[in-house]
Amino acid sequence: MTDKVADADELLLRLRRFRSDYFPTHQQRFQDLVTEGQHPKTLFIGCSDSRVVPYLLTGSGPGELFIVRNVGAFIPPYDGSHGLHGTMAAIEFAVLTLHVERIIICGHSHCGAIRAAYEGAPDEAVALKAWLKLASEALLPVQSSPEAMRKTEKRAVVLQLERLMEYPMVRRDVEAGKLTLHGWHYVIEDGEVHVFDVKQGDFVPASLASNSGTGPYQPYVEHDGQIFSD
Numbered sequence: 001m002t003d004k005v006a007d008a009d010e011l012l013l014r015l016r017r018f019r020s021d022y023f024p025t026h027q028q029r030f031q032d033l034v035t036e037g038q039h040p041k042t043l044f045i046g047c048s049d050s051r052v053v054p055y056l057l058t059g060s061g062p063g064e065l066f067i068v069r070n071v072g073a074f075i076p077p078y079d080g081s082h083g084l085h086g087t088m089a090a091i092e093f094a095v096l097t098l099h100v101e102r103i104i105i106c107g108h109s110h111c112g113a114i115r116a117a118y119e120g121a122p123d124e125a126v127a128l129k130a131w132l133k134l135a136s137e138a139l140l141p142v143q144s145s146p147e148a149m150r151k152t153e154k155r156a157v158v159l160q161l162e163r164l165m166e167y168p169m170v171r172r173d174v175e176a177g178k179l180t181l182h183g184w185h186y187v188i189e190d191g192e193v194h195v196f197d198v199k200q201g202d203f204v205p206a207s208l209a210s211n212s213g214t215g216p217y218q219p220y221v222e223h224d225g226q227i228f229s230d
């Protein structure tokens with residue numbers, strides 16, 4: 001019977017495995033998180049790409065990351081008015097209610113969103129087409145090549161960091177020294193996250209970086225602007 005279920009529905013089997021194998025050894029942690037509530041210190045904004053696994057990258061477990069993911073890890077412009085916007089709502093909740101101490105924006109190599117920003121999306125994907133415009137300022141006036149894609153992915157992360165600073169509650173907390181911003185570019189094939197270093201105006205492999213983030217955030221334009229000119 002069990003095998004039949006497994007054949008028919010692998011996902012159901014995985015749900016049962018979580019309950020029988022994982023949960024018993026972590027039950028107390030889950031119970032504490034229910035009793036005390038969640039107090040994550042980090043908002044992780046990542047691309048929806050299945051190869052980006054925030055818990056693996058950061059060695060995190062339950063209760064540690066407040067996560068919002070979308071196509072491209074993009075930040076919509078803050079207009080302070082209306083609209084049903086999940087990413088904006090998550091940022092507001094994380095900063096105003098959870099009082100997170102850091103916000104990570106994590107792009108990655110071989111990002112389909114960045115490729116689609118160059119090559120276009122299906123006509124029927126009206127929301128996607130509009131969404132991809134959030135990367136348009138990061139695009140380079142060149143044919144898409146592996147090098148151009150890599151540069152654009154990084155430029156897009158910096159662009160989103162800038163947009164994040166347009167959110168009043170983000171800017172306020174950053175300027176008060178309560179919140180740091182972290183721009184990451186995860187190179188899947190190397191197993192390495194490259195961290196945006198504001199002072200250098202470039203991304204530095206985590207193995208060589210002195211800091212995981214940019215805080216306190218200063219706009220890259222006040223430095224050498226290298227990220228947008230190299």
Ligand SMILES: [Zn+2]
Nearest residue numbers: 047049111112
């Ligand atoms: Zn992506």
